[in-house]
Amino acid sequence: EVADKAAPAVPKLAEQKDAVQKEKKLEKDRLPVVEEEIQGDEKKYKLKQVIGDGGYGTVFLSEDGSKPVAVKTEKYSKSMLHIEVAVLKAANAAKAKHFCELIDYGSNKPEYVYVVMTLLFKDLHKLRSEMHEKKFTPGTSIRLSLQSLRAIEELHKIGYISRDIKPGNFAPGQRCNKQSKIIFLYDFGLARKYCDKDGKLIPPRKDVGWRGTTRYGSLIAHQKQDLARRDDVESWFYMTVEMIRGTLPWRLVT
Incomplete structure (x- = not known):
């Protein structure tokens, strides 16, 4: 009987150790702060x-x-x-x-x-939000869309796809760096190689789940299939339409 009562203490001790380890990990896993x-x-x-x-x-x-x-x-x-x-x-x-x-x-x-x-300036999403009727002029939209497409082309040339093309990932440079007329592509947290070191295409995977931002996601992305260069370009097309018209037809669809 004594042995039966003592047995449950073993998993409890293990749980306590796990909890302590998690706390230590949280203490170590931190971000720096201002003035640091x-x-x-x-x-x-x-x-x-x-x-x-x-x-x-x-x-x-x-x-x-x-x-x-x-x-x-x-x-x-x-x-x-x-x-x-x-x-x-x-x-x-x-x-x-x-x-x-x-x-x-x-x-x-x-x-x-x-x-x-x-250091870059405000991203295109923030800049568009500040515009009258939430859209750029046709001329500005064309210039922004052409530069952003060139940025995507440069990304593809070095063997990567973004998988998250959207206005919030493009921004002009800073005037102090003489880059205010250049549009930069940034934030590559979802980027992935689409070809190997020999330039051969990596075969598509199955059941990869959702990648990207819903509003600008390609049809393939919504089907949760593996993405390719064409999906970056499709997302670019949607953000270009939004820059010109100020909205997308499915903006309020959840």
Whole structure:
């Protein structure tokens, strides 16, 4: 009888250990805060203010010498910034015009991962929201759509697809960098290689689930199939229509 009563204590002890480990992980898995300094390979970056916030990460304003830069940070255990680094490395090596410069990157184990890159202006979604009737002029829309299409073409040339083409992932550069007339493509958390090192297409997978943003998702994306270059272009078409007309027919559909 004594043995029978003592037996349940074993799983309880294991549960307690799991809880303690989870608490320790949460303590370590944190994001930096304003006024904190991040030590890069050769430089320190003081985090001046928050300019973007998300579930797993925060983007800060900082400086590289006298030049303003963006410092993107993500929690260590949740980070997808290795994809961002891979895309920017490939884009910079190819001298792609519509991509941020990868200035620095690294991690503060086991707390967070960071990437230092070119600071951009407001994204196209925010800029359109500030326009009269929530739309750009036809001339501006055409210029923005052509530049964003060139950015997508550059991404495809280095072997990646975005899988999340939308106005919120495009932005003009900063005037202080003489890049205010250039549209940049950024945020590659969902990006994926579509070809191998020999340039051969990677076969499509089955049952991959949803990827992207509902409003701009391609028909294939809504069928939860594997995405390809054509799906980036289809999403680009939808965002172009929205820039010109101010809305999409299915905007209010849930």
